[in-house]
Every structure is written in structure tokens, then in C-alpha cells.
Amino acid sequence: MKKADGKFMSALCSRHSTLAFRLLLLALAVAFVILGALNGEALEVFKKAVRICLECIGIG
Amino acid sequence: MKSKQINTDKKRGKFRIKRGWIQAAATLLTNIHLPNFFKGVIYRGPVKHICVPGLNCYSCPAATGACPVGAYQAVVGSPKHRISFYILGLLTFFGVLAGRFICGFLCPFGWFQDLLHRIPTKKFSTRKVKALRYVKYVILFVVVGLLPVILTNPSGMGSPFFCKYICPQGVLEGGIPLSIANSGIRAALGPLFSLKAAILAAVVVLSILFYRPFCKWLCPLGAFYSLFNRVSMYRFHVDRDKCVNCGKCARVCGMDVDIRDNQVHPECIRCGECEKACPTSAISHSFRLFEKRADKAESPCAGAGCAGCHERDK
Numbered sequence: 001m002k003k004a005d006g007k008f009m010s011a012l013c014s015r016h017s018t019l020a021f022r023l024l025l026l027a028l029a030v031a032f033v034i035l036g037a038l039n040g041e042a043l044e045v046f047k048k049a050v051r052i053c054l055e056c057i058g059i060g
Numbered sequence: 061m062k063s064k065q066i067n068t069d070k071k072r073g074k075f076r077i078k079r080g081w082i083q084a085a086a087t088l089l090t091n092i093h094l095p096n097f098f099k100g101v102i103y104r105g106p107v108k109h110i111c112v113p114g115l116n117c118y119s120c121p122a123a124t125g126a127c128p129v130g131a132y133q134a135v136v137g138s139p140k141h142r143i144s145f146y147i148l149g150l151l152t153f154f155g156v157l158a159g160r161f162i163c164g165f166l167c168p169f170g171w172f173q174d175l176l177h178r179i180p181t182k183k184f185s186t187r188k189v190k191a192l193r194y195v196k197y198v199i200l201f202v203v204v205g206l207l208p209v210i211l212t213n214p215s216g217m218g219s220p221f222f223c224k225y226i227c228p229q230g231v232l233e234g235g236i237p238l239s240i241a242n243s244g245i246r247a248a249l250g251p252l253f254s255l256k257a258a259i260l261a262a263v264v265v266l267s268i269l270f271y272r273p274f275c276k277w278l279c280p281l282g283a284f285y286s287l288f289n290r291v292s293m294y295r296f297h298v299d300r301d302k303c304v305n306c307g308k309c310a311r312v313c314g315m316d317v318d319i320r321d322n323q324v325h326p327e328c329i330r331c332g333e334c335e336k337a338c339p340t341s342a343i344s345h346s347f348r349l350f351e352k353r354a355d356k357a358e359s360p361c362a363g364a365g366c367a368g369c370h371e372r373d374k
Contacts, residue, residue: 018351019349025155025291026153026156029153030149032152033145033146033149036146036147036149043109044135044140045147046106048118049108049130049134050108052119052234053118053223053230055223056117056119057234058254058257059252
């Protein structure tokens with residue numbers, strides 16, 4: 001089991017898997033942004049951000 | 061030996077000034093609408109669709125974009141959404157590019173704490189209270205991620221709990237300037253403002269005595285970016301052939317990180333103090349998508365303690 005763990009971690013550490021993981025995360029990030037924007041989340045953020053947030057400044 | 065010491069001190073001094081200017085520029089870009097401070101209103105343009113990378117209240121009159129933590133709570137606190145893919149996507153993107161470099165160079169509240177820490181008084185170490193760093197993860201997952209979703213009013217709306225009860229940046233950037241310029245807001249201030257002002261005062265005092273207490277113990281944004289330090293494109297490297305194990309890098313680190321042990325430590329804000337303090341230039345940084353082929357001197361996993369490292373070090 002220990003040997004298997006070691007192999008797995010070594011594989012994770014390889015530079016190719018780092019690159020693949022980075023690319024995967026970047027692709028996931030872009031996909032999330034697009035999905036969120038299509039879901040209307042960007043509009044939700046905008047609506048909140050253009051009004052003074054009373055709780056944030058200590059009123060409420 | 062003494063001249064080498066003077067050289068590294070000089071290098072650190074120059075670098076600190078340069079870093080201060082970068083932080084000032086980032087704060088200015090994050091808060092570009094300065095005339096709004098006098099008008100007592102906030103910017104309402106289209107850029108507010110986008111989140112800035114650092115902790116910056118969107119109710120600051122000068123704010124250019126939205127605060128990622130406030131925006132996340134606003135989205136998940138609405139009845140339509142339970143998770144915000146939009147904000148998670150943006151923060152993941154920033155995290156993969158830079159990790160906690162954002163805390164060290166781009167966050168306005170980080171800069172504020174750095175400035176406070178320069179006030180000449182006795183300074184205290186936080187090494188003995190390292191366990192407190194886990195509080196920020198509880199704030200991230202429970203206060204920011206969970207409470208606005210589960211504690212809702214009858215119409216299904218959740219409160220931005222972090223902004224409302226914890227965040228000192230809202231009072232500093234929003235509450236104080238808006239209440240000075242706007243008499244209506246001034247008249248509405250109550251016990252909540254007093255509570256938040258007390259939190260801000262505590263953070264100010266602690267920041268003078270300790271290095272970046274808010275970043276270390278409370279900031280949910282820092283907690284989120286810390287998860288990406290291991291994969292971020294901006295990172296530090298230690299050349300083990302050049303390193304003489306003098307320990308200066310660990311001693312100058314305000315975040316209590318020993319970069320010789322772990323170059324991708326979650327607490328490392330990539331401030332670069334260790335790099336400039338190193339007398340043998342063994343520490344360097346890089347920003348690249350593809351890691352160079354690792355040689356004997358440096359492991360590809362950046363010394364994060366994997367089985368491969370232990371095998372090599374045997």
C-alpha cells in the first residue's frame with residue numbers, strides 16, 4: 001500500500017502531470033466563468049455591486 | 061562576510077520599496093474612481109460585472125470592480141443559485157496564474173496591513189499560534205460558502221455573513237468614507253457599524269504588532285488562493301547546490317514559512333523577501349506554464365514533501 005502511495009505521489013509530482021493539471025484547471029475556470037455568465041450570475045454580481053451594500057459598510 | 065550582509069540588506073530595502081509601489085499601483089487600479097470619495101457615491105459602470113483579484117469592498121466609492129467574496133455571497137444568497145460558478149471560475153483562474161502572489165502584491169488590504177506593520181514598535185512572532193491559520197478555512201467554507209445558502213429569510217435570500225459580521229475592509233473603504241461624505245448614511249449607522257469598527261480597530265492594532273494577522277488567520281480569499289499555491293504558474297525555486305542552509309530565508313519570512321522545506325507552502329504570499337535575503341542567490345522565482353526539466357538540485361514538486369523527494373533525499 002505504502003509503495004503504491006509512493007508511486008502515485010511520484011507520478012503526481014512529474015512535470016507533465018503538473019502541466020496537465022494546470023491546463024485542466026485553467027480550462028475548468030474558463031468553462032465555469034462562461035457557465036456562470038450564461039446562468040445570469042454576472043448580472044447578479046453587477047446588480048449587487050452597483051448598489052451600496054448596507055451590511056458591508058455596517059448598516060443593517 | 062559583513063559586506064555580503066550589507067549587500068543583501070540593501071537589496072531587500074530596494075525591493076521592499078519597489079514592492080510597495082506595485083502594491084500602491086494595484087490598489088489605485090482597484091480603486092480608480094477617486095473623485096467619488098468626495099461625492100459620497102459609488103461607481104455604477106459595466107466593469108462592476110467583473111471581480112477584482114484582491115479583497116476590495118465594492119461599496120468603496122472608488123471601487124473599480126466587484127469584491128470576489130462579497131459577490132460570491134450575493135450570488136449564493138439569492139434564491140436562484142446555490143453555488144457561483146462565475147466567481148469560482150474567476151478565482152480559480154487567478155489562483156492558477158499566481159496563487160497567493162495576489163495577497164503579496166495585488167491585495168489592497170494586504171498593502172494596508174504591510175503599511176501598518178512598518179510603524180516602528182516592538183514586533184511579535186506568530187510562530188507559536190500557527191494553528192490559528194486554519195480559522196480562515198472555516199470562514200471560507202462555512203461563513204462564505206455555507207451560511208448564506210442555509211440561513212435564508214422566508215423569501216429565500218441569504219445574508220452576506222462574512223461582509224456583515226467579519227470583514228473590516230467594508231468599514232475601512234466603504235463605511236468610513238461614505239459616512240463622512242453622505243449625511244444620510246451617517247445618520248443610519250448603528251450597533252453593527254460599532255461592531256465592525258471594533259473589528260477594524262483590532263485588526264489595525266494586531267497588524268502593527270504582528271505581520272499580516274488578517275491574511276494569516278481570517279481572510280477567506282487568502283484561504284482560497286492558498287489551495288492553488290501548489291499548482292500556480294508563479295512560484296519560487298530553491299537551488300540546493302547553492303543553498304548553504306544559513307536559515308536567513310526562514311528568519312525574514314513574515315508568514316512563518318521555511319522555503320527550504322516547501323516552496324509551494326499554502327501560507328507563502330510570494331512577497332520575495334526570502335529571495336532578496338538569500339546571500340547565495342539560491343532562491344529564484346518563475347512564471348511559466350511548463351516546468352523546466354528538474355535536475356538534481358531541484359525537485360519538480362518543489363519540495364512539498366512527496367515520496368519522490370524522500371527517496372531522493374535518502
